[in-house]
Amino acid sequence: MSFLSQTLARVKPSPTIAMTGRAQQLAAEGKDIITLSAGEPDFDTPEHIRDAAKAAIDAGHTRYTAVDGMPALKRAICDKFARENGLDYSPAQVSVGTGGKQILYNALMATLNPGDDVIIPAPYWVSYPDMVLLAGGTPVIVPAGMEAGYRITPEQLEAAITPRTKWLILNSPSNPSGAGYGADHMRALTDVLMRHPHVWVLSDDIYEHLVFDDFRFVTPAQIEPGLKDRTLTMNGVSKSYAMTGWRIGYGAGPEVLIRAMAKLQSQSTSNPSSIGQYAALAALNGPQDYIETSRAIFQRRRDLVVAALNDCPGISCPVPQGAFYVYPSIHALIGKTSAGGTVIKDDEAFATALLDETGVAVVFGAAFGLSPHFRVSYATSEAVLADACARIKAFCEEMR
Numbered sequence: 001m002s003f004l005s006q007t008l009a010r011v012k013p014s015p016t017i018a019m020t021g022r023a024q025q026l027a028a029e030g031k032d033i034i035t036l037s038a039g040e041p042d043f044d045t046p047e048h049i050r051d052a053a054k055a056a057i058d059a060g061h062t063r064y065t066a067v068d069g070m071p072a073l074k075r076a077i078c079d080k081f082a083r084e085n086g087l088d089y090s091p092a093q094v095s096v097g098t099g100g101k102q103i104l105y106n107a108l109m110a111t112l113n114p115g116d117d118v119i120i121p122a123p124y125w126v127s128y129p130d131m132v133l134l135a136g137g138t139p140v141i142v143p144a145g146m147e148a149g150y151r152i153t154p155e156q157l158e159a160a161i162t163p164r165t166k167w168l169i170l171n172s173p174s175n176p177s178g179a180g181y182g183a184d185h186m187r188a189l190t191d192v193l194m195r196h197p198h199v200w201v202l203s204d205d206i207y208e209h210l211v212f213d214d215f216r217f218v219t220p221a222q223i224e225p226g227l228k229d230r231t232l233t234m235n236g237v238s239k240s241y242a243m244t245g246w247r248i249g250y251g252a253g254p255e256v257l258i259r260a261m262a263k264l265q266s267q268s269t270s271n272p273s274s275i276g277q278y279a280a281l282a283a284l285n286g287p288q289d290y291i292e293t294s295r296a297i298f299q300r301r302r303d304l305v306v307a308a309l310n311d312c313p314g315i316s317c318p319v320p321q322g323a324f325y326v327y328p329s330i331h332a333l334i335g336k337t338s339a340g341g342t343v344i345k346d347d348e349a350f351a352t353a354l355l356d357e358t359g360v361a362v363v364f365g366a367a368f369g370l371s372p373h374f375r376v377s378y379a380t381s382e383a384v385l386a387d388a389c390a391r392i393k394a395f396c397e398e399m400r
């Protein structure tokens, strides 16, 4: 009998690990490597948030808190939902975890049974399918291609729903595509969901504040109040306030779900770090100007990267509505050969050759369930982005 659990055997190791390892190895050999695979803002956490955390330490807030978040933070989260999303939640309907990631994990672990399906539009954030598998459910992948703006249609959703469907996971704006569902697109999906009362919605709103041009962020429970009693609205401070390392995320939904998630957390990790919670409290209740400052910087970078990639022969890069990623297609390059002699048979071959021959590390599309594409994170300076895009352009120009 195997020492390791059968549940773990259902989960794939991260497909990006090999690429990251290769990039680190090349850097250690002294090669000039540019990494465009970061999933986090490159800015420091704003000063008033750092100060609040230091003050919390000095004030002795260094002990256990309530398992799924201290009351003051839950109150601040309710205020945030009311202020920014027009959603009315009570503290008993809020759960705070170690990152948005734990909220998602808790929700799936607390609800899935063998035989339950979870609908996941592709391209998806890499963790969704594996979390579903860990929880004993079955991911049902619905492709949302570039021509469709990386958004699923109501017809696709309708066709994917069966009596086994327990959840739909929506992520707008999306990692990896940056695509967002505006009010009309969201309404079209919520109309379908209203016809299927057994399906719950897990809305991952972690990139809420990183939206560009005239795109307006919406979340399902706000667009369709009739869905609120079967929606978990998930969010966190990681991306909005450059706080990825502090590990605070939260979700709001029906009490029956929130209580089940707290039960799970009470027997696994207990409360998220008390210091992190005080920092998140300062983020949510304090000045919000960092959000607009960083949003404007990301929008400039997005414009730079989209223009530069569309200037590369064989690459087609749509303009995303949000987040800090672009997800261009390399359809026109499949079957070609790089200057270094690699046949570009798929997006993994493209990303590997790009790294080996130019030193630019990106993540290939197969990792996100939609090929042939690659993901660029533009959470780095304009000078670095310009250098990287120039290398990608030369790489494409030399392709035969």
Ligand SMILES: Cc1ncc(COP(=O)(O)O)c(C=O)c1O
Residues within 6 Å of the ligand: 039, 098, 099, 100, 101, 102, 125, 171, 174, 175, 204, 206, 235, 236, 237, 238, 244, 247, 248, 249
């Ligand atoms: C789509 C998406 N959801 C959730 C998370 C998790 O964020 P955190 O656990 O830092 O709150 C990430 C992080 O990369 C993400 O990209």
